[in-house]
Amino acid sequence: MRTLNVELGSRSYPIHVGRGLLAAGELWLEHLDGTQVMVVTNEVLAPLYLEQVTHALSNHSLEVASITLPDGEQHKTLASFERIIDALMEQGFARDCTVMALGGGVIGDIAGFAAASYQRGVNLVQIPTTLLAQVDSAVGGKTGVNHPRGKNMIGAFHQPRCVIADLDVLDTLGEREYRAGLAEIIKYALIADRDFLAFLEQHMSALLARESNALEHAIEVSCQTKADIVAADERESGQRALLNLGHTFGHAIETATGYGSWLHGEAVATGIHMAADLSWRLGEITTEDLERVRKLLAAAQLPTATPTDMSSETFLRLMASDKKVRNNKLRLVIMQQLGQAELRDDVSPDVLRATLDNFCRGAS
Amino acid sequence: MRTLNVELGSRSYPIHVGRGLLAAGELWLEHLDGTQVMVVTNEVLAPLYLEQVTHALSNHSLEVASITLPDGEQHKTLASFERIIDALMEQGFARDCTVMALGGGVIGDIAGFAAASYQRGVNLVQIPTTLLAQVDSAVGGKTGVNHPRGKNMIGAFHQPRCVIADLDVLDTLGEREYRAGLAEIIKYALIADRDFLAFLEQHMSALLARESNALEHAIEVSCQTKADIVAADERESGQRALLNLGHTFGHAIETATGYGSWLHGEAVATGIHMAADLSWRLGEITTEDLERVRKLLAAAQLPTATPTDMSSETFLRLMASDKKVRNNKLRLVIMQQLGQAELRDDVSPDVLRATLDNFCRGAS
Numbered sequence: 001m002r003t004l005n006v007e008l009g010s011r012s013y014p015i016h017v018g019r020g021l022l023a024a025g026e027l028w029l030e031h032l033d034g035t036q037v038m039v040v041t042n043e044v045l046a047p048l049y050l051e052q053v054t055h056a057l058s059n060h061s062l063e064v065a066s067i068t069l070p071d072g073e074q075h076k077t078l079a080s081f082e083r084i085i086d087a088l089m090e091q092g093f094a095r096d097c098t099v100m101a102l103g104g105g106v107i108g109d110i111a112g113f114a115a116a117s118y119q120r121g122v123n124l125v126q127i128p129t130t131l132l133a134q135v136d137s138a139v140g141g142k143t144g145v146n147h148p149r150g151k152n153m154i155g156a157f158h159q160p161r162c163v164i165a166d167l168d169v170l171d172t173l174g175e176r177e178y179r180a181g182l183a184e185i186i187k188y189a190l191i192a193d194r195d196f197l198a199f200l201e202q203h204m205s206a207l208l209a210r211e212s213n214a215l216e217h218a219i220e221v222s223c224q225t226k227a228d229i230v231a232a233d234e235r236e237s238g239q240r241a242l243l244n245l246g247h248t249f250g251h252a253i254e255t256a257t258g259y260g261s262w263l264h265g266e267a268v269a270t271g272i273h274m275a276a277d278l279s280w281r282l283g284e285i286t287t288e289d290l291e292r293v294r295k296l297l298a299a300a301q302l303p304t305a306t307p308t309d310m311s312s313e314t315f316l317r318l319m320a321s322d323k324k325v326r327n328n329k330l331r332l333v334i335m336q337q338l339g340q341a342e343l344r345d346d347v348s349p350d351v352l353r354a355t356l357d358n359f360c361r362g363a364s
Numbered sequence: 365m366r367t368l369n370v371e372l373g374s375r376s377y378p379i380h381v382g383r384g385l386l387a388a389g390e391l392w393l394e395h396l397d398g399t400q401v402m403v404v405t406n407e408v409l410a411p412l413y414l415e416q417v418t419h420a421l422s423n424h425s426l427e428v429a430s431i432t433l434p435d436g437e438q439h440k441t442l443a444s445f446e447r448i449i450d451a452l453m454e455q456g457f458a459r460d461c462t463v464m465a466l467g468g469g470v471i472g473d474i475a476g477f478a479a480a481s482y483q484r485g486v487n488l489v490q491i492p493t494t495l496l497a498q499v500d501s502a503v504g505g506k507t508g509v510n511h512p513r514g515k516n517m518i519g520a521f522h523q524p525r526c527v528i529a530d531l532d533v534l535d536t537l538g539e540r541e542y543r544a545g546l547a548e549i550i551k552y553a554l555i556a557d558r559d560f561l562a563f564l565e566q567h568m569s570a571l572l573a574r575e576s577n578a579l580e581h582a583i584e585v586s587c588q589t590k591a592d593i594v595a596a597d598e599r600e601s602g603q604r605a606l607l608n609l610g611h612t613f614g615h616a617i618e619t620a621t622g623y624g625s626w627l628h629g630e631a632v633a634t635g636i637h638m639a640a641d642l643s644w645r646l647g648e649i650t651t652e653d654l655e656r657v658r659k660l661l662a663a664a665q666l667p668t669a670t671p672t673d674m675s676s677e678t679f680l681r682l683m684a685s686d687k688k689v690r691n692n693k694l695r696l697v698i699m700q701q702l703g704q705a706e707l708r709d710d711v712s713p714d715v716l717r718a719t720l721d722n723f724c725r726g727a728s
Contacts, residue, residue, distance in 0.1 A: 034690065082442060089513045089685070096690045117481075119687045120508060120519045121599075144484060149453045155484045156520060235485075321453070323483045326398065326460045 002216075004223050006139065007231040011159050015139060015223050017216065021166040022049060025056035028125050031161035032062070034096030039066040040084055040111035041102040045129055048172060053102055053127070065091050069107065073254070073264065076106045076146045078154060084114035098123035098161075104130035104177070105137035105264060109155070112143030116158030126160040130173060131181025132265050134165040135188070135222035140230040140240075150321050151251045157235055165219060170210060180265025182207060182300040183246075185218050187272060188225040190293065191242045194339030196221050197296075204299040241343045245333040246271030252318035256310050262303075269302035270359075278355040279335040282347065289338050305359065312356035366580075368587050370503065371595040375523050379503060379587050381580065385530040386413060389420035392489050395525035396426070398460030403430040404448055404475035405466040409493055412536060417466055417491070429455050433471065438624040440470045440510045442518060448478035462487035462525075468494035468541070469501035469628060473519070476507030480522030490524040494537060495545025496629050498529040499552070499586035504594040504604075514685050515615045521599055529583060534574060544629025546571060546664040547610075549582050551636060552589040554657065555606045558703030560585050561660075568663040605707045609697040610635030616682035620674050626667075633666035634723075642719040643699040646711065653702050669723065676720035 001018030016027055037057055041050055046068045057064045067087040069080050088097070099122060101111035108126055115124035128138035144155020170178065185207075189197035199217070200207070206214040226243065233240040250271030253262055276293040279285045297304050306315075319330060329345040332352075336342055365382030380391055401421055405414055410432045421428045431451040433444050452461070463486060465475035472490055479488035492502035508519020534542065549571075553561035563581070564571070570578040590607070597604040614635030617626055640657040643649045661668050670679075683694060693709040696716075700706055 035692075078442070078446060085511060085518055089511050089517060092685050094690060094692070095687050113481075117508075117518050117520060119517060120506065120521055142484065144481075147449060147453050153453060153483060154449055154481050156481060157484055321456050323459050326458060328399075328458070 002220060004220065004227055006159070006227040008159060008234060013160060013162050015163040015165060015227065017134075017165045017167070017219055017223065019167050021164050022052050022127070022169065023056050024164075025060060027164060028100070028162055029060055031123065031125060032098045033123055034094060034098070035061070036063045036091070036093045036097035037065070037100055038084070038088055038091065038093060038097065039064065039100045039102055040069065040107055040114070041066065042069050042071040042107055044071045045103050045107075049102060049129065049169065053100070065093075069110070073106055073146070074258070076110055078145055080110050081114050081117075081145050084111060085118055088114070088118050093118075093122075095119040095122060098125055100125045100127060101138070102127045102129065103133070104128065105133045108133050108138050109143050109152070110145055112141075112158055112160070113145055113155050116143050116156035121158065124158060124160045126163045128163065128165055129169045131170055131178055131219075132184055133181075134170075135181060135219055136184040136226065136243075138163050138165070139223055139226045141234065149255075150318075151254055152323070159234075165223070167212070167215065167219070170215070176263060176266075178210070179208070179301050180263040180269075183265040183269040183272065183297070183302050185222050186296055186300065187243070187245050187268065188222045190272065190335060190338060191245050191333070191341040192225050192229070192339065193221065196225075197338055201292075201296055201299075204296065208301065238343075241331070242333055242341045245335070245341055246273075246275045248319055248322050248330070248332055249274040249315070251322060252315050253307060253310065255318050256314050257307055262307070266303050269297050269300070270304055270306055273297055273304040274306070274355055274359055275333060276335060277358060278332065278347065278352065281351050281354055282334060284334055284336050285338065289335075292338065310360060312353060312360045315356050315360070366584060368584065368591055370523070370591040372523060372598060377524060377526050379527040379529060379591065381498075381529045381531070381583055381587065383531050385528050386416050386491070386533065387420050388528075389424060391528060392464070392526055393424055395487065395489060396462050397487055398458060398462070399425070400427045400455070400457045400461035401429070401464055402448070402452055402455065402457060402461065403428065403464045403466055404433065404471060404478070405430065406433050406435040406471055408435045409467050409471075413466060413493065413533065417464070429457075433474070436624045437470055437510070437618070437628065438622070440474055442509055444474050445478055445481075445509050448475060449482055452478070452482050457482075457486075459483040459486060462489055464489045464491060465502075466491045466493065467497070468492065469497045472497050472502050473507050473516070474509055476505075476522055476524070477509055477519050480507050480520035485522065488522060488524040490527045492527065492529055493533045495534055495542055495583075496548055498534075499545060499583055500548040500590065502527050502529070503587055503590045505598065513619075514682075515618055516687070523598075529587070531576070531579065531583070534579070540627060540630070542574070543572070543665050544627040544633075547629040547633040547636065547661070547666050549586050550660055550664065551607070551609050551632065552586045554636065554699060554702060555609050555697070555705040556589050556593070556703065557585065560589075561702055565656075565660055565663075568660065572665065602707075605695070606697055606705045609699070609705055610637075610639045612683055612686050612694070612696055613638040613679070615686060616679050617671060617674065619682050620678050621671055626671070630667050633661050633664070634668055634670055637661055637668040638670070638719055638723055639697060640699060641722060642696065642711065642716065645715050645718055646698060648698055648700050649702065653699075656702065674724060676717060676724045679720050679724070
């Protein structure tokens with residue numbers, strides 16, 4: 001097991017990465033204040049892991065309850081949030097209780113927002129069960145649910161007390177979901193680490209085969225990159241926004257197609273390709289760079305094209321309600337070179353339009 | 365106009381106290397980041413003040429929208445919270461928008477939680493229109509809504525960018541609502557300021573008559589006391605809990621009677637009397653002190669007796685789900701002497717029972 005740290009002063013916390021961690025109740029025990037634990041999971045994961053986790057906790061005379069939500073991004077709603085709050089109230093759980101998010105990004109985000117809001121904030125432990133959640137959503141304190149008109153529009157910053165990334169759980173992950181996680185890993189390389197980019201290019205087939213060494217390295221570098229960025233800018237006033245490379249385009253795809261039809265990581269993959277295209281049109285990266293990005297995404301078997309029926313107009317309309325809009329200006333993450341990115345609010349509408357039209361050719 | 369400050373480092377903010385402030389748009393203008401403002405108010409206040417406030421803003425080429433909620437504590441729900449979020453989404457408001465809470469404690473709490481949660485947090489300006497909100501709920505960053513099983517169980521700490529306490533609006537306040545505010549003012553004297561207690565005893569009839577000088581002094585001392593306590597303990601890990609004197613009993617009364625039938629300040633008044641009774645039984649304050657507390661509450665024409673049909677058992681059951689419960693121990697604010705209080709988790713169940721039985725005699 002390796003332990004990385006997110007340095008946030010009194011709210012610093014560890015990320016444990018390794019195998020067999022789901023049974024290691026002692027890892028999270030030190031992060032509980034009281035004795036009440038609410039495990040939040042979904043109907044797919046409950047049969048696989050819930051007993052193991054509650055058993056690991058039951059050895060320590062804790063009061064453990066659980067709530068199982070339906071699976072899928074379409075359930076990342078205020079209604080699901082409310083179900084968790086109801087469960088906490090029904091159990092009479094106190095302000096020193098702990099919410100344990102056992103699941104992927106959706107469960108982590110909903111349960112995290114419930115932990116942030118229940119009695120104005122209770123303890124949170126993240127046990128991410130997807131590759132995407134392990135390298136991205138479980139780390140950094142962003143929580144929230146979707147609004148019918150936009151993704152993650154209701155939420156809070158609420159840091160967990162610890163993150164448990166157990167590589168064993170990735171073995172049972174479906175192909176599509178696993179690859180979706182690779183999109184965020186590629187993102188870290190593109191915004192912050194050219195060496196890591198070369199590593200990913202060399203080891204993509206090993207990563208697709210879920211080979212232990214390559215996977216552990218990729219997860220550790222990704223978590224460390226995220227931890228460093230979050231430590232430098234917890235509430236996304238600057239550097240942290242770079243983590244949204246491809247996400248403004250990606251969120252538009254997710255909203256347009258209805259949450260759940262495209263996986264978040266899939267939408268981000270196409271979004272990264274679009275951001276690379278835009279960066280190329282702005283003269284920031286070369287034609288070869290753009291092709292390198294596309295090739296790596298394709299090597300990870302991720303989509304690089306937009307939904308066939310999605311028009312440039314739809315993109316523009318949905319992007320206008322993105323959280324990164326400020327003073328009515330759309331702010332976009334642009335690659336200055338591979339391994340380095342910046343947030344820009346001065347992208348000309350014509351250039352953006354050219355990128356959108358390039359991807360949306362033939363859309364109605 | 366006088367300006368007090370809540371010292372919270374980079375999140376410090378002013379409380380402006382004075383007359384004619386509702387029209388002084390320049391006071392809050394410096395606290396806006398973007399140009400979009402959502403005024404949240406209720407159906408009673410909208411006809412009185414909404415035009416004045418939107419007019420004060422419209423001189424500054426801002427994009428102003430408003431949402432009017434129904435009046436009353438029974439509407440302090442997640443559903444009302446969601447209506448504000450929907451309005452923000454429908455307007456396409458961005459992360460640099462400002463939510464302006466124009467109303468009493470209920471509006472301030474719901475709008476504050478919406479501001480805390482919309483896009484994980486946007487600007488908040490509090491314009492409290494009741495005495496209670498001016499001296500208490502608008503200051504300090506506590507926001508939230510009620511759950512059917514308990515008060516303020518869903519919420520966030522979210523500090524406003526400024527608080528505008530306009531004494532003019534108190535002129536139109538109903539008698540009952542005005543007196544409810546006096547309960548919180550009395551609370552500050554009892555937990556922190558023996559001189560202020562003497563002032564209140566001497567000037568209660570002037571305060572009931574809403575005489576300007578007495579009222580301004582009472583509001584300023586109360587806001588300063590709250591500001592000092594919040595600055596010392598923003599998230600209620602210690603000293604801030606003293607602000608809950610009488611509130612554990614009071615919340616039980618509000619829950620038992622259904623939100624809205626007792627005003628919060630009325631329930632707190634009886635709660636303060638119960639806390640004084642408990643402090644006396646614990647040997648902390650004298651019989652004369654207890655009588656002084658009761659007399660002051662009565663002089664403010666506030667209730668000091670529990671609802672006739674509320675039993676000790678009902679109190680115990682509802683108090684068990686209070687937010688101050690920790691490690692299954694009920695924590696109660698006890699007066700050590702008049703003007704000084706402490707949080708205790710070691711109150712014997714028998715003594716608590718004696719206080720409850722004393723108040724609940726004859727209840728079914």
